Amino acid sequence: MFTSIKRIVRSGFVGFWRNAFVSFSSIFVMTITLLVVGTVMLGNQLLGTTLEQIQNKVDINVYMVTTASQESVLRLKTSLEALPDVREVTYTSREDALAVFRDRHKNDELTIQALEELEENPLGASLAIRAKDTTHYESINAFLKEQQILEDPSAPVIDRVNFNDNKEAIDKLTAIIDTVERVTYIAMLVLVVASILITFNTIRLAIYTTREEISVMRLVGASNTFIRGPFMLQGVMYGLVSGVLTLLILYPVALWLGPATESFFLLNIFNYFVAEFGRLFAVIVGSGVVLGMISSMLAISRYLRV
Amino acid sequence: MIYFDKVSKIYNGGQSTALEDITFQIAPNEFVSIVGHSGAGKTTLLKMLIAEDRPSGGDVFFESLNIHSIPKSRLPQYRRKIGTVFQDFKLLPHKTAYENIAFAMEANGRTDTEIAENVPQALELVDLADKIWNFPSELSGGEKQRVAIARAIVNQPDIIIADEPTGNLDPIATYEVVQILKKINDLGTTVIMTTHNKGVIDALERRVITMDEGRIIRDDAAGKYVL
Structure with missing residues (x-):
């Protein structure tokens, strides 16, 4: 058991380096997707905070005679x-x-x-x-x-209620924020699907180059786990590298945009980035790993029939 | 040890019949040659045996085990009982002779100590102890096939299946490969070989099954190549 895990890990790393170009392109595509995910997350936070702050300012005033x-x-x-x-x-x-x-x-x-x-x-x-x-x-x-x-x-007692003036503003604001959120979600979905397809294809390319190896492995009685393992590991590695890369790109961007967002959106995005780094790390790196694994699984299943 | 019971295989929904009503047995430690023209069904027969393909009718047994009722997850374990040798060698070009053989053992989950011990022994058996660190591109056709045989036997399978092992080889290499297969058989492994080569069959003087259009037309205990 331990020996085969060791072999799967070693073969995964070897595959990662040997197919450097494929690894590079997979990581590139995944990084772009994860950047979108990260940007959407930060953007939602900005919009959400702004909405909350504005909502806090909204009230109904009842003026008495x-x-x-x-x-x-x-x-x-x-x-x-x-x-x-x-x-x-x-x-x-x-x-x-x-x-x-x-x-x-x-x-x-x-x-x-x-x-x-x-x-x-x-x-x-x-x-x-x-x-x-x-x-x-x-x-x-x-x-x-x-x-x-x-x-x-x-x-x-009551002179007038100023609800109707505020109502319009509140409705408009809510509608704008809803639309923005919906558009970003659709954009994110499209990009994630595109990225799964591209990652899937690049990984399939990597697997295609080793299909001989796979057929020989099956021939000599290697279990499916043993065959699939290194490719899954490669997918996970793509995800990890892309996730870390994404955070490394987002850091200076957040630092740069921090003051601007503070004055415009009432939230310093850099402070948020630092404070919520754990959660961002988990979501971005996590989705990268899942993305890589799913892509690898789909790609390899083609060669494991029979 | 192996028992084919009324096995048939029909491709393309009844369009072409690859095997028709095949029934025969192979006893332990036999050396069986299967001969026939191209398209006679030899390769299909072997595919049934390694569970690469399922029969349309009938059953194939390995000892008391019905091969085609083995669940997919258990197939690798079953395949480890069988060593395979092909006409095109199927060696991995980026691995040395040693690594190619070690790879088969790694896939079977053998320990590093076992690998370090058994791989040179297997290469010794096929007379390639001096080419242990050569890549396939540095080996002749006969040598490549001998590496492939070493890989097939290194996990000590019960059966060796050789599909046209001499198809790409010159007469001398052919002779060497057949001698090695004979030696393996003498050491107690069942060998099933398909071939076109009349000379090989006639020199072997072992059991010959002759196939034509998906049927067994002859089965001789110490046969000659007759077609």
């Missing part, structure tokens, strides 16, 4: 918080709203002056509602509509 009592606003807040879709509700009192307004416009003499002219605080209290998921805003909005209808017309 200025005459609404604090009590009735807080009652609304409590009933909103009881909804299963709601993550949190932030209450901004009329005074707070005014303070924020003043602060925001502190360099704007004219507005401040206009504000001073008014005797009363013109701003109403408001509730900022954050849902657990962007798709939940619709139902929260419906709930608020209902509340608005049920209100006592003589003492209204």
Whole structure:
């Protein structure tokens, strides 16, 4: 058992070096595929983080009429918080709203002056509602509509809900991100299939050159494992080398793009690359190894019939 | 030891019959020659024996084992009982004589010590001890065939199957190869050989099975080449 493993390993390495050109082209093709896989992974992370950050900024603001009592606003807040879709509700009192307004416009003499002219605080209290998921805003909005209808017309509380302005932006963003993800997945799929075919063909070429050897092996009673082993090992080696090569290429690219992605996508891709290196390594090298093994298995099975 | 029971082989869905109702036995330690024109079914017969091909009808037995009911995964073990020699030698060109023979032992999972011991012995047996490190391209046809025979016997098979072993050889090399096969037979291995060569058959004076159009037409215990 040990001797045959030793022989399979040795013969795998010999085959790898002896067919250097075939090995080189297989590794080249696989590296390109793995680069696509890696790029898609990093790209998804960028898009995902961006989406998450934007989603966190999205909320529904309910503006109250200025005459609404604090009590009735807080009652609304409590009933909103009881909804299963709601993550949190932030209450901004009329005074707070005014303070924020003043602060925001502190360099704007004219507005401040206009504000001073008014005797009363013109701003109403408001509730900022954050849902657990962007798709939940619709139902929260419906709930608020209902509340608005049920209100006592003589003492209204809700002035307006700004859901519809945000809705469009949220929908558009979600659609864009969905499309981008779908396109990248299709591209990845096409490239992976192409790469399996090309790798399969290159490995078949390598096996074709040794078909004499295979027929002699069968003749002298070598088991299929013994025949297949070295080729499988070669496939695994192609995968390993390609995987490591891919990571070596991605490293400087991530380093270079890091600052740019940080300002544009709010995530430094290089930091992510370093922090998640283990996972990236496992996925990229792992898929390389699997790819190589599958290709070898398909290629060799042609010569192992009977 | 080997028993063909009403074996037939039809190719192309009934278009051509390669073997028809073949029944015969081979006893242990026999030297059997199978003769016949090209297309008489000699090679098909041998293919049945090494389970390269399945019969359309009938059974082939090796001792009590029905060869064509052996599961695929067990076939390599069965094939190790049989050494094969071909007209075109089938040596690996990038390996020396020693490595070619060692390769057969490696494939059988023999230890390095066994290999180092048995390979020179096998080459000794075919009188090629001095060409042990030569590549096939540096050997004559007869020498190549002797290396192939050494490879076939190195795993101590029960049977040697030689398909036209002298087909590519000149008369002297032919004589040498046949002498070696005889020597192997004398040492206790069953030999089954197909040939066209009248001289070889007549000199051997062993059992001859004559085939024509997929049938056995003669089976003589100490036969001559008659066609």
